Structures are given as C-alpha cells and as structure tokens.
Amino acid sequence: MGQSDRPTLADVAAAAGVSVSTASLAFSGAGPVAASTRDRVLAAAAELGYTGPNPIARSLRRGRSGVIAVVLGAELASAFSDPIHTGTLDGVARELGERGLGLLLVRSDHFGDVPTLVREGVMDAAIIAGLSDLADPVLDALRARGVPFVRVDAGPQDVAGVGIDDAAGIVGLVEHLRGLGHSRIAVLSLPLRHRDATGLVDPRSLGPIAFTPTANRWAGVRESGLVPVAAAEASSSVVEEGRAAARLLLERDDRPTAILAFSDLLAGGAVLAARELGLRVPQDVSVAGFDGLELPWLAPDRLTTAVQGLVEKGRLTARAAAALADGESSPLVRLPVVLRVGTTTGPAPA
Amino acid sequence: MGQSDRPTLADVAAAAGVSVSTASLAFSGAGPVAASTRDRVLAAAAELGYTGPNPIARSLRRGRSGVIAVVLGAELASAFSDPIHTGTLDGVARELGERGLGLLLVRSDHFGDVPTLVREGVMDAAIIAGLSDLADPVLDALRARGVPFVRVDAGPQDVAGVGIDDAAGIVGLVEHLRGLGHSRIAVLSLPLRHRDATGLVDPRSLGPIAFTPTANRWAGVRESGLVPVAAAEASSSVVEEGRAAARLLLERDDRPTAILAFSDLLAGGAVLAARELGLRVPQDVSVAGFDGLELPWLAPDRLTTAVQGLVEKGRLTARAAAALADGESSPLVRLPVVLRVGTTTGPAPA
DNA sequence: GTGAAAGCGCTAACAG
DNA sequence: CTGTTAGCGCTTTCAC
Numbered sequence: 001m002g003q004s005d006r007p008t009l010a011d012v013a014a015a016a017g018v019s020v021s022t023a024s025l026a027f028s029g030a031g032p033v034a035a036s037t038r039d040r041v042l043a044a045a046a047e048l049g050y051t052g053p054n055p056i057a058r059s060l061r062r063g064r065s066g067v068i069a070v071v072l073g074a075e076l077a078s079a080f081s082d083p084i085h086t087g088t089l090d091g092v093a094r095e096l097g098e099r100g101l102g103l104l105l106v107r108s109d110h111f112g113d114v115p116t117l118v119r120e121g122v123m124d125a126a127i128i129a130g131l132s133d134l135a136d137p138v139l140d141a142l143r144a145r146g147v148p149f150v151r152v153d154a155g156p157q158d159v160a161g162v163g164i165d166d167a168a169g170i171v172g173l174v175e176h177l178r179g180l181g182h183s184r185i186a187v188l189s190l191p192l193r194h195r196d197a198t199g200l201v202d203p204r205s206l207g208p209i210a211f212t213p214t215a216n217r218w219a220g221v222r223e224s225g226l227v228p229v230a231a232a233e234a235s236s237s238v239v240e241e242g243r244a245a246a247r248l249l250l251e252r253d254d255r256p257t258a259i260l261a262f263s264d265l266l267a268g269g270a271v272l273a274a275r276e277l278g279l280r281v282p283q284d285v286s287v288a289g290f291d292g293l294e295l296p297w298l299a300p301d302r303l304t305t306a307v308q309g310l311v312e313k314g315r316l317t318a319r320a321a322a323a324l325a326d327g328e329s330s331p332l333v334r335l336p337v338v339l340r341v342g343t344t345t346g347p348a349p350a
Numbered sequence: 351m352g353q354s355d356r357p358t359l360a361d362v363a364a365a366a367g368v369s370v371s372t373a374s375l376a377f378s379g380a381g382p383v384a385a386s387t388r389d390r391v392l393a394a395a396a397e398l399g400y401t402g403p404n405p406i407a408r409s410l411r412r413g414r415s416g417v418i419a420v421v422l423g424a425e426l427a428s429a430f431s432d433p434i435h436t437g438t439l440d441g442v443a444r445e446l447g448e449r450g451l452g453l454l455l456v457r458s459d460h461f462g463d464v465p466t467l468v469r470e471g472v473m474d475a476a477i478i479a480g481l482s483d484l485a486d487p488v489l490d491a492l493r494a495r496g497v498p499f500v501r502v503d504a505g506p507q508d509v510a511g512v513g514i515d516d517a518a519g520i521v522g523l524v525e526h527l528r529g530l531g532h533s534r535i536a537v538l539s540l541p542l543r544h545r546d547a548t549g550l551v552d553p554r555s556l557g558p559i560a561f562t563p564t565a566n567r568w569a570g571v572r573e574s575g576l577v578p579v580a581a582a583e584a585s586s587s588v589v590e591e592g593r594a595a596a597r598l599l600l601e602r603d604d605r606p607t608a609i610l611a612f613s614d615l616l617a618g619g620a621v622l623a624a625r626e627l628g629l630r631v632p633q634d635v636s637v638a639g640f641d642g643l644e645l646p647w648l649a650p651d652r653l654t655t656a657v658q659g660l661v662e663k664g665r666l667t668a669r670a671a672a673a674l675a676d677g678e679s680s681p682l683v684r685l686p687v688v689l690r691v692g693t694t695t696g697p698a699p700a
Numbered sequence: 701g702t703g704a705a706a707g708c709g710c711t712a713a714c715a716g
Numbered sequence: 717c718t719g720t721t722a723g724c725g726c727t728t729t730c731a732c
Contacts, residue, residue, distance in 0.1 A: 358724095358725055358726085359725065359726065359727095360725075360726090370725090370726080370727090371726095371727075371728075374726070374727060374728085375727090378727080380727085380728090381728090403725075403726060403727090404724090404725050404726070406724085406725080406726090407724070407725035407726040407727090408725080408726055408727075409726095410724085410725080410726075411725080411726045411727045411728080412726090412727075
C-alpha cells in the first residue's frame, strides 16, 4: 500500500499514446485538448489507477504550495479549548477549504524553541493567532524565510491583518451599564502578561500589557472615561479563573454594583461567583462579558456581551493570508462588535 | 517580499565555492564534510539570506512530504466546538509537532463533496476523525490515492486504529449506579444517526447506529445487562440538547432515579434540567456522564464519569499515522477508561 | 572529502 | 491541437 509504486503522468501518457504535456493538459484543462484525446487519457488513468498529478511535483514546478500555515501561540496552554480560538480557526478552515487551500496547523509553545515546522514547513503564507509580541522569534523566523503573514487580533503596531473593534465594544458596554445607573463598576481583565497569576490589580497603573486584546480593551475603558472602582486580572480566559477573580472583587467592602469582564468565559465565572456568594444577578450585581459566546449552562440567564463575529474574523484572516500568498497586499481590517443585552445586567441597586 | 527571488542551494554553493552536493551535505549532515567547508557554506548561506533547503523540492526528491492530514468529519457542524474532538486534536498536534511532522487540517462536511484537499492535498497518511461510515467517499478517495489512514474511535470493523474501551466504561458506570441501589436507570444517548432529532427512543429497538462511539456505548449497556426504563437520543453532544432530552426523561410518570448519559456535555445538560425541574442531584436523581471533561460551570458539583485520555488518544493516533507513513503497519489499540466518582451520583431514593 | 550527474513528477513555453 | 524541451530545487549514488 506504499505510495512509492504509483503510476506517474508519464505512465498514463504512454498508455494513452500521447505526450506527457498533452496528458498534463488533459488533467489541468489549461489548454486546448481534443475531447477524444482527453477521454483516452482519462481512460488510461483510470485503468492504471492514476488519481491525478502528484501535488508535490506540481508545487515545485509552480513555486507555490497552496498551503497556509496557522500558528497557534499556545500561551494559554489551551489554544484548542478556548472557544475564541476555535471559532476563529473554524472560519479560517472554512474559507481556506472553499478556496482549495491547505491549512497547516502549527502549535507554538511560545516559551520553547521555534517549531521546526515554522522553520521548515511548507507554506505560502502564515496566519498568526495568539502570539503577543511582534519581536517573537516565530515571526522572525517567518520573516527570514520570506513567508508573509497576517495576525489575528492585529494590534496598533500592525499595518495589516484583521482585528475587531475592541475599544468600541467596551465603550458600548460601559455606556450600557452607566445607562442603568451603575457608578461602581469593576473590571475583570484578561491576562496582562505571561505567567501572571489571578489577583487584584490597580486599574490606574497596569504596567505594560503583553496581549493585544487585553490592551485594546483597556484602551476602551480609558476611552469611555470609566474609572473602575477595582480591577482583577485572571490568569487565563477560563471559567474557573473568572470565578476566582470575581470573588476577589465581590468580597471587597466597597462591593461593585457591576462587573465588566473582558471575556464571556470570565463573565460566566463571575456569575457563578456571585451566585455562590448569595448575590442575585442582576438585582445585586450586574455582569457583562465580551465576545458573544453562547453559554447554554448559564440558562435561564443570558449574558450581556459585545458580540464579535468569530467565524467571519477567521474567514477574513484567511482571505488576507491568501492575498499575501498571491503576492498581493491586504489592508488592516477592524470588524465591528455589536452590543447584545441579556439578562445579567440590570438597574443598579439603590 | 515574494518567495520567488529567494536564493537556492546552488547560489549558496557558488558563493561558498563548493558543489551543490557538498552544500547539501553541509545542511543535512548526512555525509562527511570538512568542518571548515561546512562553516564556509553556512556563512555563505547567512550572507545570502538562505534559510535552508526548500521543503517542496526536498519532498519531491525524497518522495515523502512529512505531512499527515487530519480529516474532521463535521457531521456535528461543530468539530471545533466539541471538546472531545479538540482534546484529541490537541494530542495529535503535540505528537506530530514533536516529530517534526506537519498537520494538514481538512474539514469535511460529510454531506457535501469530497474536499479538494482529500483528493489533491499533500499527505503521507491521514487521520480520520468523526466520519461514521467505512464506505464514506472520503475514505474511498484516500484508498484510490493510496494514502493510508487510521481512524480515531476505531469501530469493530477496523483492523487498525485507536479507540477507547467504551463498553467497559459503560459497564463500570452501570455497576456503580447499581451499587447505589438504582434500578430505574434511563439512558441519554449520543446521536444514533445523521440528522436525527432530539427525542425519546425505544431502548429495545434502536435500529442501525451510524456512529461508532454511540454503537460501542450501547454495546456496553447490553453487556452490563441493564434494561433501561427509558431512553432519549440527543441530536448532538451539546449541553442544550442534553437538557432537552433529559427533560423528556424526567417528566415521565415513571421517573428514572438515575440518568446514564453517553457524554459529559449531555450529562451536564441533564443536571441543569433536573435543577430546573426542582429535582436535587443526586438526592432525587443521579446523573452520570462519559468522557471525563472538566465542567467548571457545574461547580460545586463534579460529574461522575468515565474518564478517557483524550490527549493520549490523539498522541497514539498520530503515532499510528506516522507509522503508516513510514510504510509500517500499526495495531488496533483500545485505551482503557477510568471511572471517576463525583458528586452527581448518590444512593437511589427510597 | 568533494564533485558530477541523474532524476523525483510535473508544467509551461514554444514549436510544429 | 499535440509534441519537444527545459527546468522547478533538491538529494543521492557513484566516481574521483
């Protein structure tokens, strides 16, 4: 069953009594071939069990592989378990699949070496998801190879790529909470830096922020003019850490009347924490999230959140990467987010 | 920044004043080269910005691509959102990454055409996840190409591949429930067939089962000697459908004292359904799942479940695929599952 | 230790 | 419409 003894185009051509180039045309359709000739070639191919041109040889000849790499920076140690990543990845996979482009999936541990595949893998372009630093060695390796790339969640430094309008989303949420009369609002932040632990932070002096979405969302907080009464950082965007961080916020003496969480998983954790502390949501405390996930386990509650189109973001990113692979340039796209009011936010308690 | 005008090994060889073959050896280390010569070659390479042999040309020459395809049968319309799939995929990605093998991710819609990538993508072997039918056109296409493949969750028909001991897991769960005094046990099944709707089913006449894990788990039910008092089928393994299906079971006149769900997501939904109906878990009704997921949102409860090693399953599958790519054969492996008793099962009510 | 030569399987000019 | 020719960039015998 090895791949070694498969027939080649030359075999097919010989069997059909035509030249290799004609046989090639019969398969690619990229040139005039008499119908009868083509049929003869295809018949010979079927006879020999030839299933089509060897894609590697084709790639070598064409100078293009038709493969886009997706590099997952697994600082979360869980790129696959974060619905934000998988949602985007789904969009990427759909778009590339429809275009007949291959998707080479590469895990990068970020704290380890540059993956072999980044240095030697076959790819025409790359999509970078979840790496925080423009000076990342992975990016350096790609630059050295001359492999163009786009970043998901493009930061302010980027001139190309796809991102969402984080800041506007946060501003919308803050306005929503203010409209409900909330003045004591706490922020439950996504991680600020690698390896940070879950804990309270001072919202007035955060220090440098390593992750673009986190930075963008804090920018939204500033833009909205909100001065949080308190802030906590979760070590990663998972329910457990959201619960732990929210607990720190809710056990303070000056308990906030609303928690603005930077992700829906964190917000979901905050709702659980509130319930555990005997607080009613939203009567005693309102909770808002970000991303627009469906969290069926929160039922009958539904999160108030800023909805981003994950699949769409993935598709656009894939399209950008395909453009780069074609030698075209692609613009910086910033997708809008839409406020979705659920049942977890309500009027501020008196 | 195109890939087109990159230096080749010939350029490097010329610059270093050696032959191409020597330059090749300097990079691959697969032959005797004087240290001084090698240094000269590497210096010339650095000078020219040559980052190493073109992987496509190397593949063509070697007749191997170093790429393993992972075909996701997306009958769930959600291969990425099911933690079972992503967990396995994570294991596959880790193992292949460590071996320097590429992972070509291919989505297959199952009801559409065979994806172009399955027919033309570059791969030495393939891993099939989530396709139900051995006669699937995707598998036919791979066979025609001579691409060897392994299936995740290998069925009884398979002679190779990796699976888990579903039946033993179910038997263990049934024994656990029986040990607690339960005699009225209902089954909350994974989908039996494509496009089935969520609803009650007759456990004594299920008809043909299209999905291997579902079939294997029902086999476990039979093996345990359990005659369920009722059964419901969920249209997919998600919390919502588990909730809906469990509701149907719990609203019956002869309410079961325990629900045995075929997946943790379904079980989680069942816990929610019970709570909504004012039933205490486990005092009024016990719920057991399967898979061993962590569901932090169920806190403070923890599911009683049969734990499978998802990452390990992925790693073994990848190892099997790598063996196939090397022309070796690989055995059928069936991984054990381990009963984990949580807080959602307890003594049967009097 | 190093070089020359052959060729992996295919496509794209270019002639005819 | 079809055939001839020339590589794509590399690895690998095989001589020297």
